[in-house]
Amino acid sequence: MPLVELKGVSKRFGKVVASSNIDLRIEDGEYVTILGPSGCGKTTLIRMIAGILEPSEGQVLIGGRDMDGVPIEERDIGYVFQNIALFPHLNVLENVSYGPIAKDAGQEEQRTVPAQYLGLVNLLDRMKMFPSALSGGEQQKVALARALASGARILLLDEPLSALDARVRMDLRYELRRITKDLGLTVLHVTHDQEEAMTVSDRIVLMRRGRIVESNTPEMMYRAPKELFTANFIGETNLLDGVVVASGDERTLVELRDGSVMGAQPGRFEPGDAVVISVRPECVRVADDGLSAVVRSMSFMGTYIRITAEAESEDILGFDVRVPRGRDFNIGDHVHLGWSMESALVYPRPPGGIAEAVKLE
Amino acid sequence: MPSVTLRGIVKRYSDVTAADGFELTVNDREYLCLLGPTGAGKTTALRVIAGLTVPDEGTVLFDGKDVTSLEPEKRNAVLLSQTYSLFPTMTVADNVLFGPDIRKVSEGDKEQMLVSLLDLVRLTSRAESYPRELSGGMQQRCALARAIATSPDVLLLDEPLRALDARLRIDLRRELKSLARTLGLTVVHVTHDQDEALMMADRIAVMRAGRIVQVGTPEEVFNEPASPFVANFVGQSNFFTGTVVCSGPDGAMVEDHLGRRVKARPTDVPEGQKAVLAIKVGHTHILKREAASLHGRIERMLFEGRVVHVDVDVEGVGRFSSKVPLSYHGRYRVGDEVGIGWNRNKAKIFPYPEGGLQNELRVD
16 A cells, blocks of 8 residues: 555646646655656645645545545654744754654653754754754754654655755755665655756656656656656757658667658657657767767866767757867867667657757746 | 956955955956855855945956946946846836836837847747746846846856756756857856856856865866865865875875775875875776775665766775766676776875865865
């Protein structure tokens, strides 16, 4: 039995549909991120699980029990918000003790539990300090410890890292996963950051315009996205317009706008089908023949150089080369680009066009 | 377009020194990123250039002319704040044409200016919309058009992409850079995001605790960091603490308390001195155990898309991280005993930091 289950959940605010017929099952101990662009309905979704919002239609079940009318404090849920919400007049220890005290836990528990969780987030030495004296990252760790100290089995994290610096965010996301896995908690983590989602989760649920686009492990979402939107949103990709010229069990051959024919993974296509090829920048290589293109820009990215080229097929392609090799390239250079067939995925060309299908806002 | 020079800028607020002697020159038409953690003094530097903050000491020069006491509106530098501050009751078109300089422009010229600016930021179809009807990215572009409408010579951007979604941010980096280049602006762009700075900047000024700790091209800052802090803040590094031994023209080694020796490029740090070796995570390789002088056990592997992040627990040193290509996935497992190595020319030796390594690396 899943620990959290949504059955046909919809939520409308006036004319706006924030969630549309959502079905979702989350297993006990699973770390799930709800990922999507701003306004996709991800926060609405976890607020309904928390009981802060009531669904317009459908059911939210926790531990098999229908949560209709059950208030947040009876749902076995800890909640960490995007904007760090600590009590400013209480010190770190008092903030973390709030849950056990409010819950009327025994004296012993009120004393030991907060310290235990402060230890877990490595902040025992900050116990007597007030929130204003802490850095943003430390404050968010206190908020996490406070949510954990309430003893809830389900943790809801609403963009817990987005107010922090990029570097602090990187360090803290590893901590989040480590701590929640150590405690065996079930986590629903809302984020707009695909990198964050990939590194912390067991499973990603990608949302767009109130609906679930696709749900799978981070690796499958990256390697074998079922939808074009997913391919573009999770990691970067090159999208090329073309028409199928041959389709078999081994491969699909696609003719691009300049007449060049490129290979891709097999799929259920017929010759003449209008399609889109998706190939990631790290899979595109400079070859002796292949798609001809002109180098338009180059960016040093540390361990690699990202080159952007304009192909004769009118497609713009990004590809990565190792730094020492990158010095062989100059803006304006003519290159030939290719890729292995396994690294290129094919999708039916969306009726509304590629741009509309992958639009982020 | 002018160059901008800061000389010995000091700014103190009661108990905080926000600027502790900034020295910086931004060249004509250059795109310079000020990169550093929160509280490094990035925004203070920007406000001093704009004239919105008066420094306690030091001078600000535009094209060699002292503008330190010149009012902000006479500097022809415009600052775009993190929050955009669009007027909520005005349409996109009215917001863009609001600038004080534009109010004196003839109707015909205004019209022409509006058309070209909206085209530039791709908001032509949204001219009559109100800010609340726009997405975050559109609001950002609208604010940018309004800033450019005043025909500034210097564009100052304070975390211009911060409020946007992560994925959208990646797309807008390129757009913003090419826009600035097309218009030939001198740009100072504040960010805490190292990828953003690497991707966008002609040069990066790395800041920390009110000081500029290094200025250089993205490659210089990444490959030739001036301190362990820079080595770690721009591109994440692994560190190995010990004593310098066998120092020569071909390279040097660092030996730790367990007698393990690891190699680095030549160094000025004298033999026998306590030192720390820094090697970029992206340049750290996982090897067969026998092939390396440093060993450990894989404690976790995190899928990151194009690469897999591998953390190795090295006895007596702690965590060493590496990024292996996705195609290597499956070659290693958590719990595997592995070796760690690198190309000696990628590793740099620094004198051991006075306040300790942990303190040196603090990011918040």
